[in-house]
Amino acid sequence: MSVILLLIVVSVMVAAGFLLAFLWSVKTGQMDDDYTPSIRMLFDDELTHKDKKIKQTQIK
Amino acid sequence: MTKPNCYHCGAHCDEVITLQEKVFCCEGCKMVFQLLDENGLCQYYDLTNMPGVSAKGNFLISKYDYLDNQAIQDQLIQFKSEEQHHIVFYLPQIHCVSCVWLLENLHKINPGIIQSQTQFEKKEVKVIYHPQKISLKELVQLLAFVGYEPMIHLGGNAWLQKKKVNKQQLYKIGIAGFCFSNIMMFSFPEYFSNDIRELGSLRPFFIYLNLLLSLPVLFFSASGFFISAYTGLRQKWLNIDAPIALAIMVTFGRSVYEIITQTGAGYLDSMSGIVFFMLIGRWFQDKSYDSFSFDRDYTSFFPLGVCVLKEGQEMNKPLADLQKGEIVVIKTGEMIPADAILQTEGALVDYSFVSGENAPIEIPKGNLVYAGGIQKGRLIQLEVVKPVGQSYITELWNNPLLNNKKNTEKSFVHPWSQYFTIVLFTIALSSGIYWYFVNPHHILPAVTAVLIVACPCSLLLTVTFTYGNVLRWLGKSKLYCKNASVIEAMDSIDTIVFDKTGTLTNHDSAQLEYVGKALSNAELIAIKSITKESLHPLSQFITQHLNQQHIGVTTVEHIENKMGLGTYAKAGDLEILVGSRKLLQLYHIGLDEAIQTSGVYIAINGIYKGLYKMNHQYRKGMGEMIHALHARGYQVHLLSGDYSNEKENLQRILGPAVPLLFEQNPEDKLNYIQFLQNQGKKVMMVGDGLNDAGALQKSDVGIAVTDQSHLFTPASDGILEGEQVSQLSHLLLFAKKAKRIIVLIFMLSLMYNIVGMYFATRAQLSPMVAAILMPISSISIVSLSALLSFLYARGLRIKHD
Numbered sequence: 001m002s003v004i005l006l007l008i009v010v011s012v013m014v015a016a017g018f019l020l021a022f023l024w025s026v027k028t029g030q031m032d033d034d035y036t037p038s039i040r041m042l043f044d045d046e047l048t049h050k051d052k053k054i055k056q057t058q059i060k
Numbered sequence: 061m062t063k064p065n066c067y068h069c070g071a072h073c074d075e076v077i078t079l080q081e082k083v084f085c086c087e088g089c090k091m092v093f094q095l096l097d098e099n100g101l102c103q104y105y106d107l108t109n110m111p112g113v114s115a116k117g118n119f120l121i122s123k124y125d126y127l128d129n130q131a132i133q134d135q136l137i138q139f140k141s142e143e144q145h146h147i148v149f150y151l152p153q154i155h156c157v158s159c160v161w162l163l164e165n166l167h168k169i170n171p172g173i174i175q176s177q178t179q180f181e182k183k184e185v186k187v188i189y190h191p192q193k194i195s196l197k198e199l200v201q202l203l204a205f206v207g208y209e210p211m212i213h214l215g216g217n218a219w220l221q222k223k224k225v226n227k228q229q230l231y232k233i234g235i236a237g238f239c240f241s242n243i244m245m246f247s248f249p250e251y252f253s254n255d256i257r258e259l260g261s262l263r264p265f266f267i268y269l270n271l272l273l274s275l276p277v278l279f280f281s282a283s284g285f286f287i288s289a290y291t292g293l294r295q296k297w298l299n300i301d302a303p304i305a306l307a308i309m310v311t312f313g314r315s316v317y318e319i320i321t322q323t324g325a326g327y328l329d330s331m332s333g334i335v336f337f338m339l340i341g342r343w344f345q346d347k348s349y350d351s352f353s354f355d356r357d358y359t360s361f362f363p364l365g366v367c368v369l370k371e372g373q374e375m376n377k378p379l380a381d382l383q384k385g386e387i388v389v390i391k392t393g394e395m396i397p398a399d400a401i402l403q404t405e406g407a408l409v410d411y412s413f414v415s416g417e418n419a420p421i422e423i424p425k426g427n428l429v430y431a432g433g434i435q436k437g438r439l440i441q442l443e444v445v446k447p448v449g450q451s452y453i454t455e456l457w458n459n460p461l462l463n464n465k466k467n468t469e470k471s472f473v474h475p476w477s478q479y480f481t482i483v484l485f486t487i488a489l490s491s492g493i494y495w496y497f498v499n500p501h502h503i504l505p506a507v508t509a510v511l512i513v514a515c516p517c518s519l520l521l522t523v524t525f526t527y528g529n530v531l532r533w534l535g536k537s538k539l540y541c542k543n544a545s546v547i548e549a550m551d552s553i554d555t556i557v558f559d560k561t562g563t564l565t566n567h568d569s570a571q572l573e574y575v576g577k578a579l580s581n582a583e584l585i586a587i588k589s590i591t592k593e594s595l596h597p598l599s600q601f602i603t604q605h606l607n608q609q610h611i612g613v614t615t616v617e618h619i620e621n622k623m624g625l626g627t628y629a630k631a632g633d634l635e636i637l638v639g640s641r642k643l644l645q646l647y648h649i650g651l652d653e654a655i656q657t658s659g660v661y662i663a664i665n666g667i668y669k670g671l672y673k674m675n676h677q678y679r680k681g682m683g684e685m686i687h688a689l690h691a692r693g694y695q696v697h698l699l700s701g702d703y704s705n706e707k708e709n710l711q712r713i714l715g716p717a718v719p720l721l722f723e724q725n726p727e728d729k730l731n732y733i734q735f736l737q738n739q740g741k742k743v744m745m746v747g748d749g750l751n752d753a754g755a756l757q758k759s760d761v762g763i764a765v766t767d768q769s770h771l772f773t774p775a776s777d778g779i780l781e782g783e784q785v786s787q788l789s790h791l792l793l794f795a796k797k798a799k800r801i802i803v804l805i806f807m808l809s810l811m812y813n814i815v816g817m818y819f820a821t822r823a824q825l826s827p828m829v830a831a832i833l834m835p836i837s838s839i840s841i842v843s844l845s846a847l848l849s850f851l852y853a854r855g856l857r858i859k860h861d
Contacts, residue, residue: 004262007268012242012306019238039160039772043107 069207070110086137092206099168104158124374126365127197127212134360135378136196144174145191149203149210154183162206162318170194170202212364226346233339236281240274241822244831246270247329251828267319270328274312277332281339282308285490300477303484303516307776308335327512330830334517337838341524345531347546362431362448366397369441372413372551379448383759388442396433399451399511400442402426402560420598432750451465457853463840477516484514488680491821502823510826513816513833518809521841522802529849536779539763539791546777548762552742554712555731556689556788557755559747560700560710563765564682566782571677572605576662577668586631593619594627596661602672622646637663644668681786683713688789695799696739699724699732701751730754746788750774772817797852805844812837 025031066074068650075568077084080097082339084090089112096104104111126132139146163185167173169755172194176187185523187210203210247268285308292299294477308331315326365376369387374817378399383389387403390396396409405421405713411433420436423429429442431451487509495502525545541547558564580589588606591599592613618630625646626639637647641661644651649663659673689696696718698710711720729747733755736743745752745759748766753774756762765777765785780788816833817824 005265008246012269014240015238022234023231026227026234027443031227032180033820036160036178037288039157039180039697040164043161043164058720 065110066112067105067110068112076641084313088342094208094546095154095169096162101162101165104162108148108156108158110299111156122198124376125367126201126363127200129365129376129378130196131381132376132378133196134363143190143192145196145309146186146188147196147199148186149200149212150152151183151185151208151210153174153208154178154180154185157210163208166202169206170198172570173199174544188518221775229339229343229346231429232281232284233336233343234334235276236339237330239277239281240329243270243273243329243332246273246323246832247827250325251831268324270325271316273318274315274328274332277335277637278312281332282335283293285335285338298478298655300516300520303477303481304334304338304520307511307517309512310508312667314512316510325827326506327562327827329832330827330834331514333831333834333838338517338520338524341521341528341842344528345524353679361398363395365392384444384447386444388444389439390435390442391439392435392437394435396429396431396435396442398431398448400431400447401446402429403441403443404439406437407435407440407527409433410436428454446637462684466753476776477519480516481518482512487514487817487821494821495823505825506821506823509820509823510817511826512830513820514813518812518841520839522805522809522845525842525845525850526798526805529846530795530801533794533853534791538784538786539778540780541778542776544602544763547795547798549742549777550744551799552790553694553744553761553792554696554739555695555736556746556760557697557736557743558700559745559749559752559755560706560728560746561702562767563746563752563785564698566677566679566767571675573600573673573675575659576672577763579662579664579669581611582632583634583636583669584609585614586636587638587662588632589613589616589631590619590627590629590636598672598674599675602638602660605672635665637661659720678713679785683715685786685788686714686718689792692789692793694789697721697736699747699755701725701729726751726754730758733758744784746780750776794852798849801845801848801852804848805841808844809841811837 064083067073067082067091068084068089071085075605077090077374079090079093082093092112096102106140130675137145137147153165154163158178163178164176166176170193170547172190172192174188174190179183187199194202198413200212211504235853246269249262249266269679282305285434287304288299289305292302311327311331311334314326315331318326357522361380364379366379366382367374367375367389368382369389374389382398388400394740397431402423402425407425407427407429408420409423409429410420411430422437428445431448486506491506491510492503495506524544527547530547531541531544572652584606588603588611591606593616594600614631616629616631620628622628622639625643626637628643628647629636629638637643637649638660640650644661644663647663647666647669648665651661651668659671661671662669686696698713698714698718698720700706700720700722702722703726704720707720707722709717714720721728724732729752733745735742737760742764743759744761745755746763746765747756748764752764756764756774756776761778762776763778763780764774765780765782780791782789812833816825816830819829
């Protein structure tokens, strides 16, 4: 049975890890803006996509 | 023939300018395109079709000269070092993906910019730049040039900082969620084992772990409820948080008692769950519209700096330091910062923002001009007679009538909570008395169980989630409310007061109307040729108007400008006078005395022909909207700062039952609201502009109307987009439904309470019953609230994007 004690302690610690991650993310301002990052992420994608296309056509 | 759309801003092009097979509406748009093209930033145009902001009129480069002043810079810059300056700008023009892309790629245009980061919803951009490579002035000029002119105001950036996300609340939710889920998990063995003795030594371990986990919930997450209840009690006012704080304390106390005496596991899971759900409810309700500011006073309307003439030298200084007697230089398009006396000719002041008058007024030298007017003519010099804070328009904010705070968090739920508490104590007391006679051992369990079960959290959850939902639905319909109590205040409104200019009429689409004898084509051509040469805004309107009729241009042999009056010109065999009434009188032209309206008078070959009048167009559906409001039993009034020449027309549109008041100055409007309120009416004011600021503040609900192009609203409780004014009666009805939803759901939560009470008064409330009842009631309330508000919104055809 004592192994359950160990497992519980481990599970609480894992959960606490996630809690800390959340608190850290709030503190560093990652929750301040929940919209722009979703736009920003698309830019890089499109750029690399285009670059690849250009490279491909050059190879041909 | 359909007009082509500008490649940059999407406007219809009257005169087409082409470059690289692309069409532009003006030189400005073309120049912005060239700049982006040179720097390889044309992806701007790929992300969104025609994303640009029309560049017309943004070329007043000297406008930002005041940014060279050190004191002004210190007010704006957030962080300063040798190599880096950090600054946040508010750019109301941000509207699409391309905007974000361009603003984050500014460093490609000017290498002095190290990094720029946008916050789309707040419409802010944070720029980090190298002060030796680019000055603040150059940075602002660049932003203005590409179409994103920052709003920089007397109040500085103070109001930007106010909008910080409430981090403390997120911490509380996170910790409560963590503790709640773990406590719930460690309670399962207790609930699901057939015989708790099977758990053996694990049981105390689980229980004490739960106790430990509940401490942060009690002392940190729930602290807000205790503080609010305490401050309420100190003011001898039993608010909704008082019974909640009591329930939390009783639940915790009884749990600790059970744990220490080893009689049970306590109700720690219910307690932390309640706290968690209620915190989420509050967070949901506190949806704020970050890109709007509801608390602006005059400081956000005036520029931060002015150009002052000192011993013949122009120099910039902060507006706040402006002294009486100083000479101020105002250029075209700038705002007059303080009440002042005109020192030069050529003042053509647009007071539409201050007084609601339609057309710009010409003011001769030596007269007083008021702060808030916008100079449309050429450069003028003014002598300040009153400092900024004491000007006519800013005095409005110091009006003692405006000192009462309104729409603070006193919900209609609060009085209910008093009844709730009384009923609660009666039940607890009677069950205590009952058990005193039947079985005194059950007194304490029964009384505490009543207090635990009958927590008003379901009521609070109902209110917070319903208002949160309604707030979001209204937001989708482009009515942005300051907070949830505005919705509640809307419910009790019985009188609605409208402003005319900018509210019922559309700011942007002024229409020119010609009244008088018909003009021949040759005469129209001649008139256009004259007005084309003039920079006067009314002349430009006439030119545009004639453009639409495809009138051509001819050569004009002789043009004579009469300053402040108009133009005398000769074209062919036509002698033409275009200008004010005074100009025609100067040339001794017989006028029809009945005509007194302001406008541009036309006389040809010594005979009065007619005049061009500026008519602001009424928004679509105004008449229907007013009728719908009447049908719902609202009283409607109209206040206008304008002259009464529109009266008959308006009365026809709005119906005979609407009182119309004209030539109302800002103070009259304020007093009129006060007058209505003294009659016991609950007044909603719908207006725009500084001239309504006092009335908006004074009314029970002040709604500021804005057209997207200028997000420039005075302090108000809600901001409504111009196109949605016609929907006002629908929106009001929807806000009214919110209360019905709350009452409906409250019935449901009452049912849960009765079931819980049944167990509680019999002293049979096991932790498991409490643990099941709590999440079921919370979840059903939340989903029902969402469902009902969705159904009502759909029923009223509230727009959903």
